[in-house]
Amino acid sequence: MRTFVPHRPGDRVPADWGVRRAVRLAFPDSAALAGDPQHTERLRVYLADLLRPYGLGLEAGALERGGQSYGEMAEALIRLAVPEGESVDLLVLAYCVPDITPGRATTTMLSHVCPGGPMAFAVSDQGGAGAFTALRLIRAYAGSAGLPRALLLVVEQPALPYDPRVPVALPAAASGVALLFGEQRPGERPVRLGPVVTRARSSAASLAAECAALGGGPGPVTAVLGAALAAGTPAPAGVRHVRAADPGRPGTGVWWELAGELAEPPAEPCRLVLADHDTGALSLAVFDVGAEVRPDALAAARGRLR
Known part of the structure; x- marks a missing residue:
């Protein structure tokens, strides 16, 4: 296993480094995968096994209500946020609610999808602070690890097929935001x-x-x-x-x-x-x-x- 972390505080970014593009998308429909009966059945078994030790169970009909896959959402955001012919050094995905593809290493997949094959990882389980943590990490990597071209993806989807027994603010619908960071190009507003x-x-x-x-x-x-x-x-x-x-x-x-x-x-x-x-x-x-x-x-x- 290789560990790759910033080696010093990461505020030393170029003077013209910042947000180059900002994209937002709503995803009103469920992912196509949610309509696959084989995937739904595998997801039912997986979640039931995880919930059983905690005395929790799936809500009746919950999986039939659909849901979104962060991989598919992120692919759509990447296509709009990364200019043609450019590449990315670092991709960070921030989310709070799990998606409907728990068996997928989503950021590994996105590393192959995103131009440049960037280093990619996710930040989760921090509530509203998650995207802010991701942003601090992006600046640290840009300033001290030589990864200045970065993409932040903040995503959420509303399908949680069980009661977590703790207060949770679920979104009303699926949506995502992409922020592309790097050195400003001619004609771009800093x-x-x-x-x-x-x-x-x-x-x-x-x-x-x-x-x-x-x-x-x-x-x-x-x-x-x-x-x-x-x-x-x-x-x-x-x-x-x-x-x-x-x-x-x-x-x-x-x-x-x-x-x-x-x-x-x-x-x-x-x-x-x-x-x-x-x-x-x-x-x-x-x-x-x-x-x-x-x-x-x-x-x-x-x-x-x-």
Whole structure:
């Protein structure tokens, strides 16, 4: 077995390293695999064996309700997020709810599907903090392990065919978000990744203090808050806009809103602060969006390089 980890703190990324593309997709239909009776029967046996020692069982008819496969969802996101002719060094999949293909090593499969054959792994069982953890790992690998071209995939699907006996926020539908990281190319608007933190045992009320500690940004600040956090938290001082994530997307909500913001960013530089609160932990990620790259400015820059 080979272990490959960052060998020092990973904030030493190039000055123009950040988000190059942001894609979001909804998956309203079940995966084709969910309609395969042989797969359904194998999944029934597998889950029943896992649940039996804990005194749990499958809900009647649960597997017939369908579900999604993160492998298929991720393939669709990769096709849209990775430009033709480019490759990726690192792929990280973040999710909270298991999918309907537990026998598949999904990230190993995605390493073969994604251009570049990237190193790939998953982050799970962290609730809303999972994608933030994945983001810190991506920056660490980019800064110290020579893997600057990275793809973050945040996915969720609603089919959980048993009662876990603990409070679980299930999504209303399947959805996914892809963020492509790397050095900005000519004509791309710079979106630099700032601090990414998770504070264990923090309360939602500490959001204002965390935002204040971040200091000023390049322009107006928009806070993108998880649904539970937005419901009980006043707008922090210095924040011009607050956008609340859809409560039907407990895992992808803030990332879904981020992709929407980056699709139509304001003309002026701005700061986007993502924040989510789950199981006693407060997670934040900062994205500083630079000035819009105008076609005339790009043409002038190209002329100076000739």
